[in-house]
Amino acid sequence: MSGFKLGGMTLGSVFKKPETTLYPFEQKVAPKGLRGHVAISPETCILCGICQKSCPCGAITVDKKARTWEIRRFSCVQCGACVRSCPKACLSMETAYTKPATGKSSHVVEVPDTKER
Secondary structure, X not given: OHHHHHHHHHHXXXXXXXXXXXXXXXXXXXXXXXXXXXXXXXXXXXXXXXXXXXXXXXXXXXXXXXXXXXXXXXXXOOOOHHHHHOOOOOEEEEXXXXXXOOOOOEEEEEOXXXXXX
């Protein structure tokens, strides 16, 4: 009896649309509630370092002297703790998939000095 059931599933999958996509060439619509990845608005960032302290996995590094904000995407667990703790609301969770990469890398953003303006 189970052989007939397996045969029916196999034949049924031949005539159905495949469940997989050719990512990154084809992308599915982002599901509701997808956290995506952390994005920064460097114009409003004051480099306070609260996001670095609130990150449970240590994926964020803030360097006040070099005026850089860095995130290691493969270390980030997309919990959103940094977004909730940011006093200037310069961090947000973009509802898009992170671009595929062949190796681990970090995303460094240079924060402009507001005193120069």
